[in-house]
Amino acid sequence: MTRREPLHIVIVGAGFGGLTAAIECRKRGMNVTVIETYPTSQTFGDIIDFFPNGGRIIERWDKGRVGRDLMRICINQGDRFQYCKADGAIIWEEDWILEPHHYWRQYAGHRGQLHKVILDYAKEIGVEFAFGDRVVQYIDGGSTTTGLKPSVVTASGKTYVGDIVVAADGPRSIARQQVLGLPDTKVNSGYAIFRAYFSLTDEHRKNPLFADFCDPTTDMTKLWVSKDLHMLVYTWNKGKDIGWVLTHKDTEDIGESWSFPGKKEDVLACLAAGGFEQKLVEMVQATPEKNLVDYKLVWRDPLATWLSPSARITLIGDAAHCHLPTSAQGGSQAMEDGVALAVALDRAGGDVPLGLRVFERIRYNRSHVTHMASTSVRDGYHNVDWDGDAIKENPQVLNIPRPEWVIEYDIATESEKHFDHLAADVRSYRPGTIQELALPAGGDYGVDSRKVGHQPKTEGK
Numbered sequence: 001m002t003r004r005e006p007l008h009i010v011i012v013g014a015g016f017g018g019l020t021a022a023i024e025c026r027k028r029g030m031n032v033t034v035i036e037t038y039p040t041s042q043t044f045g046d047i048i049d050f051f052p053n054g055g056r057i058i059e060r061w062d063k064g065r066v067g068r069d070l071m072r073i074c075i076n077q078g079d080r081f082q083y084c085k086a087d088g089a090i091i092w093e094e095d096w097i098l099e100p101h102h103y104w105r106q107y108a109g110h111r112g113q114l115h116k117v118i119l120d121y122a123k124e125i126g127v128e129f130a131f132g133d134r135v136v137q138y139i140d141g142g143s144t145t146t147g148l149k150p151s152v153v154t155a156s157g158k159t160y161v162g163d164i165v166v167a168a169d170g171p172r173s174i175a176r177q178q179v180l181g182l183p184d185t186k187v188n189s190g191y192a193i194f195r196a197y198f199s200l201t202d203e204h205r206k207n208p209l210f211a212d213f214c215d216p217t218t219d220m221t222k223l224w225v226s227k228d229l230h231m232l233v234y235t236w237n238k239g240k241d242i243g244w245v246l247t248h249k250d251t252e253d254i255g256e257s258w259s260f261p262g263k264k265e266d267v268l269a270c271l272a273a274g275g276f277e278q279k280l281v282e283m284v285q286a287t288p289e290k291n292l293v294d295y296k297l298v299w300r301d302p303l304a305t306w307l308s309p310s311a312r313i314t315l316i317g318d319a320a321h322c323h324l325p326t327s328a329q330g331g332s333q334a335m336e337d338g339v340a341l342a343v344a345l346d347r348a349g350g351d352v353p354l355g356l357r358v359f360e361r362i363r364y365n366r367s368h369v370t371h372m373a374s375t376s377v378r379d380g381y382h383n384v385d386w387d388g389d390a391i392k393e394n395p396q397v398l399n400i401p402r403p404e405w406v407i408e409y410d411i412a413t414e415s416e417k418h419f420d421h422l423a424a425d426v427r428s429y430r431p432g433t434i435q436e437l438a439l440p441a442g443g444d445y446g447v448d449s450r451k452v453g454h455q456p457k458t459e460g461k
């Protein structure tokens, strides 16, 4: 089918999934409008990291210029990723950059600062934004006065009509109920995180216990593990910025909100219970309380489909597959969704339902495996038998898994490669479940998959 007019894509949510979809669709000539509740990027939290499958997408934007802008504010002198017991004894370490070609594909730093760079790029290439407005209603095409086109209505009373609506509205997605007709089944995962980001000052530099955090020559990427607790600390910007995340058990009911101001005394109680070393205690004490967030981690079961009945609205990113931080893939998987969506829409030549059905088949199984790994990785951290043989023989079970089949994946190339046969399946109504019809995930998160790339390979940096 030949497309005459560019498609108009309405995207709800300017998180990393929504932004990537917007950029990739715009780069393929589509018109894009993004609606976002929050007014600015700076409201976007503390730390995030993108591993090479996500970073590869950024590397291609504006011939690497966006990546270079990001690298200035990211961890760019982290040599080793260290995994420790609560008392600081190092159990396992590996290169932060596993392979030289990952250097421009791995980005970690302050979420809001990274977001701003990507947002600015989206604006530069002509993506339209409506910040500070909230979508309250999704309307699938075909069943309303808007004709066949899907639309959304915002709290301010505006209606946005598109050829496609993309619900990139994150873990709290209302599209799950309104588009897919599902009950609101968010449940507490049984865990919550305390999270904070702050700038280190000359006062901190005087404290000998802060020497590692303030080291201007090496960025820190380090994980401490204890029973039912783990804490990640990153430093960057030549020892001036620090972000930390402490995951702990929490079974409070999740109501309307699951992000609250955190209390230092609660964090310190967790550190004491887990026997964490003194420098972490001092780091928490030094954290401005206003920067401390108590964030309940929500678990969402996998969905049977991400598409509306007319296949003109799709969910993407955390709205479709809500990753916990322990997967270390939620952001990158949301970005992969954005690319696959844009390729499939482009290749479908104006046949929106075909494009969205192929998109779902490209992404379903792969994102399912990383989604489910969120809990298995966390349980691995929290149940280490420190006296047993397993940890001595396989200390790499403590690592953030970065298996090759996940991090070396090139979503743009794979989407292009598989479009035709997946489209033929859609057109011929090939029978089968979504799992059978979708591309295979490509691997799993078994212990063997964690043995990838542990040799020092920093020479190409």
Ligand SMILES: Cc1cc2nc3c(=O)[nH]c(=O)nc-3n(C[C@H](O)[C@H](O)[C@H](O)COP(=O)(O)OP(=O)(O)OC[C@H]3O[C@@H](n4cnc5c(N)ncnc54)[C@H](O)[C@@H]3O)c2cc1C
Binding pocket: 012, 013, 014, 015, 016, 017, 018, 019, 035, 036, 037, 038, 047, 048, 049, 050, 051, 133, 134, 135, 136, 168, 169, 170, 171, 172, 173, 174, 193, 195, 245, 295, 316, 317, 318, 319, 322, 323, 324, 325, 328, 329, 330, 331, 332, 333, 334
């Ligand atoms: C503490 C923490 C640490 C994490 N660390 C990592 C990490 O290091 N690496 C990684 O890959 N992943 C990480 N993740 C997961 C990752 O953040 C998410 O998987 C990823 O951000 C999902 O992107 P998204 O665009 O789908 O959703 P989100 O980033 O949640 O974006 C959704 C956007 O939609 C907006 N929105 C929602 N509803 C509406 C509405 N009705 N109208 C308009 N706008 C709306 C929201 O304001 C938000 O901006 C972490 C998660 C947490 C909680």
